[in-house]
Amino acid sequence: MLRATLKGMAARKARLILTSLAVVLGSAFIAAALVLTASIRATVDDLSGDSYTGSDVLVQPVEPENRGDRLVRDGVSAQTLDAIEASGDVAEVSTTVTWMINAIGDDGKIVGALAPTMAVNWGDESVERELRDGRAPETDGEVAVSAQFVTDSGLGLGDTVNAYSLATDETGYEIVGVYGYSGGRNSLSGATELAFTTTEAQRLVFGGEDVYTAVAATAVDGVSATELLASLEPAIGAESEALTRQAYVDDLNAENAEVTNVIGYFLLGFGLIAVFVSVFLIANTFSIVIAGRLKEIAMMRAIGASRGQIIRSVLAEASLLGAVASVVGAGIGVAAGAGLTSIVANNLLDTAGTSLAIPWTAPLAALAVGIGVTVLSALVPAVRASKIPPVEAMREAAKADKPIVAVTVTGLIITLVGATGIVLGLNEVFEADRTNLLAAAVGAGVVFVGVALLTAWLSKPLVALLGSVWAWSFAGRLGRLNASRNPRRTAVTAAALMIGVTLVTATATLLTSVKESLAERFETSIQAELFITGPVTSSVPATFDPALMDDIRDADGVAAAVELYYDLAQVDGTEQYVNATSDLQGGLELFGGEVADGSLDGLGEAETAVNESAAEQLGVGIGDTVSATFSRGTEAHEFTVVALLADNEDTDGWYVDPSYAGEFYTPKPTTALVDVADGADVDAVTASVEDILADEPAVSVQNHEEYLAQVTVFFDYAIIAIQLLLALAMIVAVIGVINTLVLSVLERTRELGMLRAIGMTRGQTTRMVTVESVTIALFGALLGIGTGLLLGWAVQQALVSKGVESFAVPTALIAAYFGAAVLVGLVAAIAPAVRASKVNILGAISYQ
Amino acid sequence: MPLANPPAPQITRTRSAVTASNVWRAYGSGEAQVVALRDVSVQFASGAFTAIMGPSGSGKSTLMHCLAGLDTTDRGSVLIGDTEISGLNDKDLTKLRRDKIGFIFQQFNLLPTLTAEENILLPASIAGAKPDPDWVARIIATLDLSERLTHKPTELSGGQQQRVACARALATRPEVVFADEPTGNLDTRSSGEVLRFLRRSVDDFGQTIVMVTHDPSAAAHADRVVFLADGQIVEDLHRPTADSVIDTMRGFENRVPLAGEAR
């Protein structure tokens, strides 16, 4: 029996190669994901290993940030530094002063979009900096810059660079040196860097206090890191803590592992989707192959093969195929993982070298998944094959389609079960969030399977509908008829594309709806025409001089202008958003906010207004007093609540007088709104406001559209990222459609020969196969788009209470998905169509 | 070489629909070479029903395929009407088959996705042409298929399927219809129906038909029987009856070894 299986496999090489491509792809993805994750982690670990090389113990402030992220920084005190230097166990000490700053590039804009710009002290020896040009900064007005900064800013040696931090005003520095890092790198992980004298770095980071971000100490010979730690711990001040460098690197690695794990899960998810899709492909191929061998199998049964033997022979074929394919897949996956690692490492992390890590789980998982999936997928066709009665050998091969009632009913039930799961999960019926999420996710997966089973039933009407596009061409009509000839086969083939398209459509629909909801709320609630803000991605929030607000208010055509200061402060011991503005009443009007209770008339120095739910959270009402400490403040201030504001996402928070802004995280306003007077020319007003702000390069004047585009830019990135999945789905779908078509063409050789004999041209034959292919692909896309829109809508409905009020259809993307489906159909049709058009007429018609 | 001179082609007034002159066709090369047709010259008159007979492997199908432009000849020429087909490329040959030739196969070869009617109109549809509705209606009536037009091939009996195939072959009024053992898969009754229809289409519609058959009683429906043996025409019988065909077959079966010796 095994020999017969092997011989059979040898005779069907082309089919097997096609089938195995799906397995190869799935297992390659899994192996690649695992290798990439492990390698990036190893590479990043190496990178962390670079920091503070040579030192043994690090001393850091206990709480580097006062409150929250990005707030005013604390450092290791000078006394602590003295104490460390005085220790007899310490051989060498290096100090680090560093944090994010904003630098203005040659184009007047803030340098760097996503990677931060860092200020460092040149004297810091914990990082190896190699001077390439010029010299080190010697005075506070001088700076050396990293080579990456030169590239990103357009500035160079001898130029003056303007920079500022949260603690300083914009200052000009002369660039006296350009440096790189060990290994010829231009940057560390893509960040740009400016190296100042230690005092200037302290001014930028700590507002001039003589403190340090970190102090690294190297032990004298004979003293171990732990011994040094023990001897330093009693010496350092209460503001600081000491840890060995090893512990520091371990912490850093653990932090990085969290990020790399997310990347890994993302890739593994892709791999699993590819595997899920290949189940359909493999099952389909085995079904078709078995259909083609109906007579052969019946003959085997007639001459005495048992049902078990038939099943075993199919499964043996599947395991062999799965094994070979997953070995190839694992190999490709490991190689791809390694290649991707070096691309990621060189382009995104900018590391000196990459460390390739191949976890043993990678090939193992690829093999297990590849073989497992192939055998499982072949199970149903194998059992079906074993049920072929021996009399089948004597009957004519051509038979009517098997009924699809059973599949359809099963599909309906499964779809309903999945839908129930989604509904339950989205309505948070279960107690644990995790259970809800799981119910929704599993439900979505189950819906896929259900809809996939329903595809056979849906294929007749939908394929007919899609095929009507080609009604004008007879060859096209034949192609369409061929596509609906075997609903099961068409359905399973289309399902491969459906799954990917469903996922991207659902995600794109949801993201578009979120975007649209934001835009809609924005349009209806915000009265101001112009916004003055800086880029959302800058390291230090962009600010401008509040004195300019008077000029703006005085400008022609400006009805009102309101500036906003922002802080994350401690109010009655909890973290709260605090805003300040010189014109709260005007600000509320422009943002569409309302006073619910009390009065805003003359918000005094010791008075505050707050939105209702924030007041409720602290249990305060009108007339009550709260105590607030601002980010840079050293003491608490008392405020009496005089007004409650209606809840409104755009105006929520506490409002105080701008005289406190000096104690805010950003002492200058970060945003301003400008209301253009009715009848005034918006463009002209924009131009005059821009003129007023000419000396404030960090901020720009934007209209509604520009501002929205800036706020929603992350959604655009997310939508683009998710399209990668589409590419994967397309590749798998192409393989699936080729597979089905090649097998169909083989099956219909005789028919093709007849058509060619009675006068069908090669061109018509090609068109016929192409139409079949495109129809199947479009059918898949249609199902995917339909299911995806439904899923997207379901999630959007569930999120209405969270502010996703509008349902928006990403029409352009959906049009693109149809385009992609046509492309899949066209690409997949090439080989089968050529094969069909070259069919040997004589061979075909005399073939029994 | 008694058989080296095939019977002289009939010089008749009637225009000839298909003319083969000195056609050679060999398969394979070297030791394994099989000469399927050796120097065959034959004409098929327009409006006549000709049967081709001969032992298995004698080259009947090969001759038909060469005449129909499905197979290429090694040497010699084939004319369909006035068109020389030897030099035509695939595209022109396809067009020629589509417009001038009808086919009836032993295996019926209908498209399972199309109804009987659509199958009948298939060649016209492929050509993007509108068939003459009166003519098609007449054929359908003659073949007694009116009740079956909306049926798919799987819902038809073998005889009905072959009648649909006959209708398909005639629907475009081709110059000539080639039928390779059209009754090979049918029972006596169905065979009779198909043969009577072929006969009628010649008598009533002036159709030209060339039919390969193994069955002497089928050949008896023809106006003329051409006998092939070992790739050569060995006999040409006019106005055959079943008996005369059987006699002739007996006759040349005895002579076949001679042909073998002549090699």
Ligand SMILES: Nc1ncnc2c1ncn2[C@@H]1O[C@H](COP(=O)(O)OP(=O)(O)OP(=O)(O)O)[C@@H](O)[C@H]1O
């Ligand atoms: N494609 C081919 N390759 C090789 N030899 C072929 C091919 N086609 C036909 N032959 C050979 O040519 C000879 C004539 O074959 P052909 O099919 O014309 O015979 P036939 O008279 O139609 O026989 P039958 O009555 O069995 O159908 C045979 O010897 C056959 O083996």
Ligand SMILES: [Mg+2]
């Ligand atoms: Mg034959």
